[in-house]
Amino acid sequence: MEIILKQDVQNLGFKDDIVSVKPGYGRNFLIPQGFATLATPSAKKVLAENLKQKAHKEAKIVADAQALAESLKALEIKISAKAGGDKLFGSVTNIDIAEALEKAGHSIDRKFITSGTVKRTGKYTATVRLHRSVIVELAYEIVAEQ
Numbered sequence: 001m002e003i004i005l006k007q008d009v010q011n012l013g014f015k016d017d018i019v020s021v022k023p024g025y026g027r028n029f030l031i032p033q034g035f036a037t038l039a040t041p042s043a044k045k046v047l048a049e050n051l052k053q054k055a056h057k058e059a060k061i062v063a064d065a066q067a068l069a070e071s072l073k074a075l076e077i078k079i080s081a082k083a084g085g086d087k088l089f090g091s092v093t094n095i096d097i098a099e100a101l102e103k104a105g106h107s108i109d110r111k112f113i114t115s116g117t118v119k120r121t122g123k124y125t126a127t128v129r130l131h132r133s134v135i136v137e138l139a140y141e142i143v144a145e146q
Contacts, residue, residue: 083144
């Protein structure tokens, strides 16, 4: 079953992508939740026309995302957490990284940050998806609170 995504769906695709899914997944989840529509020939023509009109706007969005990616690469993020030795009391997740970026002046939604759960001090990297074609590796360090 082919569907057109109305918004980004994790592990499936991005907005305005035409993807093939199993009929039950499309009919029982994606379409009723408003995440997708059926990819009929007329819907595909409308989508092609809309994408053609959005092409130059998309170029500006990608350029802005590239500029943000360059500024993120230059950042040095230190997250302080309570620790006993090198083991943390708790963990550091993408929520903590998003808060640290917010303090640094970059507002990035936490669902676009992939870091995993970190339970020790040290240097790590997180993946930040700024756009479907712009993904940046963000280095950060976890230090023990004094």
